[in-house]
Amino acid sequence: MRVGFLVNPYAGSGGRIGLKGSDGIRLLNPEIPGRVYRFLSRAPDVEYLVPRGKMGEEYVKLRKRYTLLNSGRDDSTRQDTLIAVEEMKEKGVDIITFVGGDGTARDVAEVAGSLPILGVPAGVKMHSGVFATTPESAGTLLTLFVQGKARVVKAEVLDLDEEEYRKGRYVVKLFHVANTISFANLLTPSKEEYNYSDEIDSIAYFFLEKIMKDDVTYIMGPGATVKRIEQILGLSPNFLSIDIIKGKKVVKYNANYEDLKSLTGELKLVLTPIGGQGFVIGRGNQELGPEVLRRVGREDLILVSSRAKVNKLDCLRFDTGEPSLDLKFSGVYRVIVGYDEYVAISTCSIT
Known part of the structure; x- marks a missing residue:
């Protein structure tokens, strides 16, 4: 060979x-x-x-x-x-x-x-x-x-x-x-795109009305589902960027790793898995580097997704850049798929 x-x-x-x-x-x-x-x-x-x-x-x-x-x-x-x-x-x-x-x-x-x-x-x-x-x-x-x-x-x-x-x-x-x-789930599928219905509005309103707190800093990841939350707040995000929000106001659009490392106080990450692949961290959001991820726990990740997308995933994947952090974020997550509606999905086994 x-x-x-x-x-x-x-x-x-x-x-x-x-x-x-x-x-x-x-x-x-x-x-x-x-x-x-x-x-x-x-x-x-x-x-x-x-x-x-x-x-x-x-x-x-x-x-x-x-x-x-x-x-x-x-x-x-x-x-x-x-x-x-x-x-x-x-x-x-x-x-x-x-x-x-x-x-x-x-x-x-x-x-x-x-x-x-x-x-x-x-x-x-x-x-x-x-x-x-x-x-x-x-x-x-x-x-x-x-x-x-x-x-x-x-x-x-x-x-x-x-x-x-x-x-x-x-x-x-x-x-x-x-x-x-x-072999098994060692190979990543191609990314899939989905046409979203009005369900992402119900996800956004649930997040804004029942989850978001004024004294917490939210790191808003890329993706249409997350960006719909920002749009309903009256903001104008680039749906591929990472934005920082506190008190329902934008702190910074298109934040990079250095911007995120400088944040203080309680942090929450609002993310959506990639369609077809299931990556939560490590694809398209590398601004979330190890120093930022060490400051938050699994309980600080808020995952949102259309039901159609999450139902087609076999598991969630993390590629943080450090194997110890991948292990830290392993487990079962409740993904918000509607107004007070959730789907439970676990991370892939780490090989």
């Missing part, structure tokens, strides 16, 4: 600073090494074919058996990814694993052809269906593939127009249908 492995060191760099993506942002993401090592801690002992420098070599040289490719450089671009995947194919790899987000998945799938690909989640959005739920899950999935236990399945590779996304307009396109590998 020969495994192609590459890293996009810029993936996810726009998440904590509230830019909703990394396209056009040439900032190295300091969280990439941690995600790579979490993956490698579970990955099998096989031969890895890796590009040079920060695209792969830097991470495996003391941890795995590897063959160095001719491609790869620290200041990598999309073209370097395409060249590396082409070289992996020429060398006869059995699967290509990569660390990145939807943009990286799109580049890898463009060249991979029928080869299965597997993403280690490190981007901001990750709507595509080729990503494992966590870096550890990616390592476990790859191990199961080497053992002949994981099956090859088809999955969508999706990507957003990030310029439109940052303006609050959701424009998603299907670019490829790729082969990937799956």
Whole structure:
């Protein structure tokens, strides 16, 4: 078994600073090494074919058996990814694993052809269906593939127009249908979109009339259901941003990680799970970084969702950036689906 492995060191760099993506942002993401090592801690002992420098070599040289490719450089671009995947194919790899987000998945799938690909989640959005739920899950999935236990399945590779996304307009396109590998719930489904009915109004009014308190600071996550609460308050939110509200007034629109870390007093998070995937934290809301999440408990998460969306989820998922925090937020949640109506749903088992 020969495994192609590459890293996009810029993936996810726009998440904590509230830019909703990394396209056009040439900032190295300091969280990439941690995600790579979490993956490698579970990955099998096989031969890895890796590009040079920060695209792969830097991470495996003391941890795995590897063959160095001719491609790869620290200041990598999309073209370097395409060249590396082409070289992996020429060398006869059995699967290509990569660390990145939807943009990286799109580049890898463009060249991979029928080869299965597997993403280690490190981007901001990750709507595509080729990503494992966590870096550890990616390592476990790859191990199961080497053992002949994981099956090859088809999955969508999706990507957003990030310029439109940052303006609050959701424009998603299907670019490829790729082969990937799956076992149990280790692979994340593609994101699904739902048409919401008047039920989100009943959710919003219930929250405003029975839950919201004037002396509590509310961190309002992205998504139409959460933003409907803000609209009924007379605010004009971008439905993709994280906003801060206290006393039914906006403190800050489009808050980033630093803004949230500076908050004092009692905090509550108002969030909605991603349709089809079930992610509550870790997809599209990376502004909620570890220092913020350590200040709140499970009881401080207020989850809202249309009944149709939550009924199609098998479980809720958390990818906070720290495994200990993922464990902290595991358990059963009551999701508000109407006026004083709830649906109970548990988090996925952590692998």
